[in-house]
Amino acid sequence: MVKKALNPLKIDYKKCIIEDRLLQIRSKQNLNEPDLARVWTIEIEAKSSKPIIDFIRRRLQPDDPLTFTHIKRIRKKARDSKKLVIIVCSYDLFNSRSSVCSVLAESNVFFENLSDESEIPRQGAPTKELMLEWSRKYWPLTWCGNPNDQILNDYTFDMNHINKMLGSISNLAQLEADKGNKVPVVTAFVNPLEKDKPIYAIDRRMEGKCTPLDHSIMTGIKLIAGKEKKSNRTQAYLCLNYDVYTTHEPCSMCSMALIHSRIKRCIFLQPMQITGCLKSSSGDAYCMHDNRLLNSKYEVFQWLGDEYKIPTVDAKTCC
Amino acid sequence: MLEVRLKHMRSAVRLAKFALDHGETPVACVFVHEPSGQVVAYGMNYTNESLSGIAHAEFMGIEQLRERFGGGEELMCVMRDVVVYVTVEPCVMCASALKQLEVGKVVFGCANERFGGNGTVIRVNGDRCTGGRGYVAVPGILRREAIMLLRYFYVRSNERAPKPRNKAERRLDRNAFPSLPWSRYIGRESFVEEFGEKMLCHFDDSTDIFGDLVDWDLIDEPCDWILEHLKTQCQEFALHRRKKIKLEV
Numbered sequence: 001m002v003k004k005a006l007n008p009l010k011i012d013y014k015k016c017i018i019e020d021r022l023l024q025i026r027s028k029q030n031l032n033e034p035d036l037a038r039v040w041t042i043e044i045e046a047k048s049s050k051p052i053i054d055f056i057r058r059r060l061q062p063d064d065p066l067t068f069t070h071i072k073r074i075r076k077k078a079r080d081s082k083k084l085v086i087i088v089c090s091y092d093l094f095n096s097r098s099s100v101c102s103v104l105a106e107s108n109v110f111f112e113n114l115s116d117e118s119e120i121p122r123q124g125a126p127t128k129e130l131m132l133e134w135s136r137k138y139w140p141l142t143w144c145g146n147p148n149d150q151i152l153n154d155y156t157f158d159m160n161h162i163n164k165m166l167g168s169i170s171n172l173a174q175l176e177a178d179k180g181n182k183v184p185v186v187t188a189f190v191n192p193l194e195k196d197k198p199i200y201a202i203d204r205r206m207e208g209k210c211t212p213l214d215h216s217i218m219t220g221i222k223l224i225a226g227k228e229k230k231s232n233r234t235q236a237y238l239c240l241n242y243d244v245y246t247t248h249e250p251c252s253m254c255s256m257a258l259i260h261s262r263i264k265r266c267i268f269l270q271p272m273q274i275t276g277c278l279k280s281s282s283g284d285a286y287c288m289h290d291n292r293l294l295n296s297k298y299e300v301f302q303w304l305g306d307e308y309k310i311p312t313v314d315a316k317t318c319c
Numbered sequence: 320m321l322e323v324r325l326k327h328m329r330s331a332v333r334l335a336k337f338a339l340d341h342g343e344t345p346v347a348c349v350f351v352h353e354p355s356g357q358v359v360a361y362g363m364n365y366t367n368e369s370l371s372g373i374a375h376a377e378f379m380g381i382e383q384l385r386e387r388f389g390g391g392e393e394l395m396c397v398m399r400d401v402v403v404y405v406t407v408e409p410c411v412m413c414a415s416a417l418k419q420l421e422v423g424k425v426v427f428g429c430a431n432e433r434f435g436g437n438g439t440v441i442r443v444n445g446d447r448c449t450g451g452r453g454y455v456a457v458p459g460i461l462r463r464e465a466i467m468l469l470r471y472f473y474v475r476s477n478e479r480a481p482k483p484r485n486k487a488e489r490r491l492d493r494n495a496f497p498s499l500p501w502s503r504y505i506g507r508e509s510f511v512e513e514f515g516e517k518m519l520c521h522f523d524d525s526t527d528i529f530g531d532l533v534d535w536d537l538i539d540e541p542c543d544w545i546l547e548h549l550k551t552q553c554q555e556f557a558l559h560r561r562k563k564i565k566l567e568v
């Protein structure tokens with residue numbers, strides 16, 4: 001992690017574009033509406049705030065899947081200046097009243113009104129105005145800048161490698177088109193531990209023995225599964241942390257297959273306005289990689305430059 | 320109709336139990352050729368065995384059909400007449416695959432809370448962006464049995480986890496079941512077509528059409544015979560179809 005000013009990459013934080021080439025793709029819905037999480041709260045006397053906060057930091061925070069850096073943990077109780085309301089932990093950490101009670105008992109601090117009715121945004125707001133609005137509506141927040149700025153700043157990009165991979169898939173796709181493949185879609189899978197050995201996969205649905213489901217991403221995952229099986233390596237997930245480069249924006253089946261495979265990042269060249277499932281403006285706006293209802297995510301970027309030509313496929317084709 | 324649905328879903332549940340007994344996630348399906356009532360393919364999850372996160376039951380069924388009928392027009396032709404009986408709602412990926420192959424119908428047991436593609440998370444079977452042909456999905460057939468098999472699986476894997484998170488997650492619940500919000504998966508008209516008007520009270524109350532009954536024998540008895548049984552049925556169908564095609568030619 002580097003400070004924003006020291007990042008060697010050119011990042012346009014407003015437009016979310018890196019090096020004038022990579023556009024970060026996110027769900028529009030996630031930008032202006034908070035993703036809410038239920039939390040446990042208690043009421044305490046103002047004088048007990050230090051011991052209980054110390055206790056929470058030590059005993060509960062390390063295991064809590066939710067972070068509270070964008071939140072003020074303590075707020076005054078309405079119409080009672082001597083009482084404070086404190087967030088103990090997320091509902092994700094403990095879903096039963098008895099569990100929370102038994103942990104709090106260890107603190108020896110007197111508390112009242114244990115409740116799971118409060119909700120807080122899981123992430124900070126993207127603008128100061130929204131931060132104030134969410135503070136009024138849900139729970140007092142702190143302003144530490146647009147959380148996405150930090151996300152963009154923390155991403156790592158090997159631009160040389162990205163260019164090389166995009167060049168390769170673009171060339172392969174052109175070769176496929178020249179050979180008469182009516183769906184010249186190509187995907188490259190890159191294992192972070194073997195960056196110099198990318199695995200290329202081609203859409204095979206038009207070949208005799210194949211089915212209409214043999215899109216490049218599906219054939220690629222199967223290819224990798226076969227190789228891993230032979231090598232006798234055992235990994236929790238097949239394509240864990242892989243980078244995936246593909247010529248055309250994936251369909252609902254393939255974008256979901258990438259979630260199941262636990263990839264880290266997908267970079268695509270050509271948006272598919274009708275069948276694509278990553279961009280907010282594509283298809284039914286599923287934004288599969290950034291869909292709150294699916295509990296797994298991956299990073300997605302669209303290449304904006306025109307360096308890499310790719311053959312066109314019919315607009316209604318699922319890629 | 321309900322008797323037919325139950326008959327085939329029982330096979331799927333038995334196959335899921337077989338998967339559980341052999342170290343896999345208990346999700347399974349049978350593909351039934353609706354006009355002849357014959358089983359044409361089956362599948363169970365093999366994500367652990369294959370190391371692949373996409374090795375879902377539905378794909379095993381599709382692969383069996385591809386081996387017998389090839390991947391082209393003949394496969395599509397069979398698929399249009401196929402009803403897929405699957406114990407758990409197909410995930411978004413499988414729901415999309417079945418739509419692209421123009422499956423006739425999907426009948427499932429319980430909802431797939433994390434990845435469901437027939438209404439729980441996304442309703443791919445009726446969307447615009449996925450190619451192929453939209454299909455009706457019928458939820459709630461042997462739903463409690465499907466849920467119980469998943470609970471058996473999670474209790475077992477939690478026992479093996481290095482640090483089980485809390486007691487509530489390890490306890491096997493045999494009594495409480497979530498409600499079934501039918502309208503999330505199936506329209507009122509399709510529901511009536513499937514179950515008859517008398518059952519509409521369940522549609523409106525989000526309750527199971529079989530009441531609180533759970534067929535414990537079905538999910539507790541070992542059923543290693545199910546695999547051979549299904550294999551034989553699939554072979555019979557393939558033979559029959561080949562003869563029919565020859566005659567037509």
